[in-house]
Amino acid sequence: MTERCDLLITNIHAATMDPAIRGGYGAVEDAAVAVTGGKIVWLGSRKELPDCSADEVVDGEGQWLTPGLIDCHTHLVYGGHRASEFARRLGGESYEEVARSGGGILSTVRATRAASAEQLYAAAVPRLQALMSEGVTTVEIKSGYGLELDTELKQLRTARRLAQHYPVEIVTSCLAAHALPPEYDGRADEYIDLVCERILPAAAGEQLADAVDMFCESIAFSVKQCQRVIDCAKKLGLPVKVHAEQMAHTGATAMAVKAGALSVDHIEYITDMDVAALAESGTVAVLLPGAFYTLRETRTPPVEKLRASGVPMALASDLNPGSCPLASLRLMMNMGCNFFGLTPAEALAGVTRAAARALGLSCSRGSLRVGLRADMVLWPMDTPDRLAYEVGALNPARVFFAGKTVGGSDVAAG
Numbered sequence: 001m002t003e004r005c006d007l008l009i010t011n012i013h014a015a016t017m018d019p020a021i022r023g024g025y026g027a028v029e030d031a032a033v034a035v036t037g038g039k040i041v042w043l044g045s046r047k048e049l050p051d052c053s054a055d056e057v058v059d060g061e062g063q064w065l066t067p068g069l070i071d072c073h074t075h076l077v078y079g080g081h082r083a084s085e086f087a088r089r090l091g092g093e094s095y096e097e098v099a100r101s102g103g104g105i106l107s108t109v110r111a112t113r114a115a116s117a118e119q120l121y122a123a124a125v126p127r128l129q130a131l132m133s134e135g136v137t138t139v140e141i142k143s144g145y146g147l148e149l150d151t152e153l154k155q156l157r158t159a160r161r162l163a164q165h166y167p168v169e170i171v172t173s174c175l176a177a178h179a180l181p182p183e184y185d186g187r188a189d190e191y192i193d194l195v196c197e198r199i200l201p202a203a204a205g206e207q208l209a210d211a212v213d214m215f216c217e218s219i220a221f222s223v224k225q226c227q228r229v230i231d232c233a234k235k236l237g238l239p240v241k242v243h244a245e246q247m248a249h250t251g252a253t254a255m256a257v258k259a260g261a262l263s264v265d266h267i268e269y270i271t272d273m274d275v276a277a278l279a280e281s282g283t284v285a286v287l288l289p290g291a292f293y294t295l296r297e298t299r300t301p302p303v304e305k306l307r308a309s310g311v312p313m314a315l316a317s318d319l320n321p322g323s324c325p326l327a328s329l330r331l332m333m334n335m336g337c338n339f340f341g342l343t344p345a346e347a348l349a350g351v352t353r354a355a356a357r358a359l360g361l362s363c364s365r366g367s368l369r370v371g372l373r374a375d376m377v378l379w380p381m382d383t384p385d386r387l388a389y390e391v392g393a394l395n396p397a398r399v400f401f402a403g404k405t406v407g408g409s410d411v412a413a414g
C-alpha cells in the first residue's frame with residue numbers, strides 16, 4: 001500500500017467472506033481497511049496497519065464491516081401489481097391455475113406494455129431504494145414482462161437508467177423467454193424464433209443485456225426450447241442463467257450445467273444427479289425463499305446435499321409482482337435460514353460471495369479482499385449472526401459504494 005489512501009476505516013471487525021480466512025464469515029477482528037480509487041488496497045489486523053495518511057478516516061466504533069449485499073435475482077422493473085391475484089390465491093387457487101387462466105405473468109405483461117418508460121421507472125425506484133436501504137450495492141434486474149421487442153428493451157433501458165441515477169450497480173438479464181405471449185398462443189416455437197432472431201440480438205446490440213435468462217417449466221418453455229435460447233445467447237457471447245425445477249423436475253439443471261450457466265435459480269425439485277452435476281461445474285445454486293414462502297410451497301431445495309457437495313449457494317429476493325412482492329434481501333436471509341436450513345454465515349455468503357459468482361462478478365466484488373471494489377456496509381452489531389436473525393431494526397450505519405459513502409443511519413444523522 002502507498003502511504004496515502006482515499007479512505008481509511010479503523011476500529012472495526014471485518015466479515016470478509018474471504019474463503020481463505022477460516023470460519024464462515026472470514027472474520028478479521030479489530031481490523032482496518034484502506035481504500036484508494038474505489039478499491040480495497042489494504043485489509044488486515046489494525047495492529048499491522050502500515051503508517052499511512054488518508055483523505056477521510058472513519059472510526060468504525062467497533063462495528064462490523066461486511067461486503068455490500070448483492071441481490072442476484074430480481075424482476076423489479078414492471079408495471080402494475082397483482083394484489084387481486086394474491087386474494088385469489090388466498091382463496092385457494094394455485095399460482096399455476098391463475099397463470100393458466102390468463103393472470104399471473106401475463107397480467108403483468110399487459111400492465112408493463114401499457115406503462116410509459118417514465119411510469120416504469122417511477123414504479124421501480126421505491127423497490128430499488130428499499131433494497132439499497134438494506135446495504136444492497138449490486139442488483140440484478142431481469143426483463144420478461146414485455147415478451148415483444150419494444151417492451152423488453154423498454155424494461156432493460158429502465159434498468160440501465162436506474163444505475164445512472166442511484167449509487168448502485170445494476171446488472172441486467174434478458175428474460176424474453178419468461179412466458180408465452182397471448183399473440184403466440186399455441187405457437188411457442190415461433191415465439192422462441194422471435195426471441196432468438198430479434199429480441200436477444202437487439203438487446204445485445206444495444207448492450208442492454210449482461211446475461212440471458214429463461215423460465216424452463218411446464219407453464220413456460222421446454223428444455224428443447226430453452227436449449228435454443230442458450231445456443232442463441234452463446235452466439236451473442238452472453239452468459240446464461242436458468243429458472244430451473246421450481247414447480248417440477250424438467251431437466252433444466254442438467255441442461256444449464258452442460259451449457260456452463262452462471263446459475264440455476266429456484267431448484268426446489270433438483271435430483272441427486274443434478275446436485276452431483278452442479279458440484280462438478282462452476283454453476284451457482286440460487287435459492288429464492290421468498291417465492292417459496294409466497295407460493296406456500298412445501299418442497300424445499302436440498303440444502304444439506306448442496307452443502308455436502310460444496311455447491312455454492314446464493315440467496316436472492318426474486319422481487320416480482322407475483323411470486324415475491326417482498327423488497328427485502330435481509331428477509332430472504334432470515335427465510336433462507338428458517339425455511340431452507342442455511343446457517344447465518346451461509347446466508348451472508350449467499351448475498352455476497354456466492355451472489356457475485358452467480359452474476360459472473362466474483363473478480364470485482366462479493367468479499368472484502370485487496371483488489372476488489374470497495375462496496376461495503378458498516379453494521380451496528382456485535383456479531384454478524386444478527387444479520388440473518390433479525391429484520392427491520394438492524395440497519396446499516398454506513399454504506400460505501402466503490403469507496404464513497406452513499407447511505408446509512410450515520411449519514412442520515414449528518
Ligand code: DI6
Nearest residue numbers: 105215243291320321322323
Ligand atoms: N419465476 C418466478 O418466480 C417469477 N418468474 C419466474 O420465472 C415469477 C414472475 C411472476 O409471477 O410475475
Ligand code: FE
Nearest residue numbers: 073075243318
Ligand atoms: Fe424469478
